[in-house]
Amino acid sequence: MSTTVRDTLVRERYLLRFSWAMQDYPRYKPVVRELRTELTATASEVGMRQAVADLGHPRVLADAYLSELGRPVPRWTTGAVWGALAVGAVAYLAIAYGIGTLDTIGQMGGGTLERVFLGATTVFTNDDDALSVSSSLTWQVLAFYACVFTVPFLLGARVWRAWSGTPTAARAAHA
Amino acid sequence: MDAPRDPQLLKGVLPMLVLALLTERESYGYELVTRLHEGGLDDLSAGTLYPVLNRLERDGQISSRLVASSAGPARKYYLPTETGAEQLRRTARAWQQLAATAERMLARATTKEPS
Structure with missing residues (x-):
């Protein structure tokens, strides 16, 4: 066939x-x-x-x-999904905050507003000439996003399983 | 009609049965499923057997070789290794002792059942 x-x-x-x-x-x-x-x-x-x-x-x-491996293994894929969801949630909140801030500036007659977060200055502008958000990047912000991804990634992956015994050793100990 | 089989019971003895059948003669995966069906495990699926074969091979209890087939692609035939043969002897002994113990206890419980 x-x-x-x-x-x-x-x-x-x-x-x-x-x-x-x-x-x-x-x-x-x-x-x-x-x-x-x-x-x-x-x-x-x-x-x-x-x-x-x-x-x-x-x-x-x-x-x-x-x-059949005889031991729990880390769930790297699940961890990556958790990490991506966490970064996505923070990005969503940041965008929502930015839009809300621009809208508030517009309601108050327009202008420019500066906010500092972890050493990075973000400038919100909403006036007759421009509607913009610009921001600098600091290592603290990068570290923050790395933590936002890494912590859920490691928890979601159950990373501690990586240090459990090898399958053969586990079976030998069990026998 | 036979009572439904507890999958956990089967899981415990399947590696031993696979080693036993392969000791009789070498087989490829699907042939082994058919032989297990013929032996009475008619509800066993290929999806239950393949992970067990994979584990036995990884543990060095069975070895495999590819054999060309006229009816299709080459097939992977399995055979117990010396480690597998030793493992079979050990688990068969343990199984016989366990079965005898279980039978004795069940017989006692059955004779004491109120009529």
């Missing part, structure tokens, strides 16, 4: 979802490659749809691989 374009699409769609769920597995790419070979070989016996269905949901399969 040869692999059709449709079969390839079904296989690759499954493997894409599986790869996403496997990102926290150490060196997961060889596992995905091996699964691709296995799926293609199995499909020659039972068809691609059946071969894919027999694997179950990609996330459940990825969880099974992770659980």
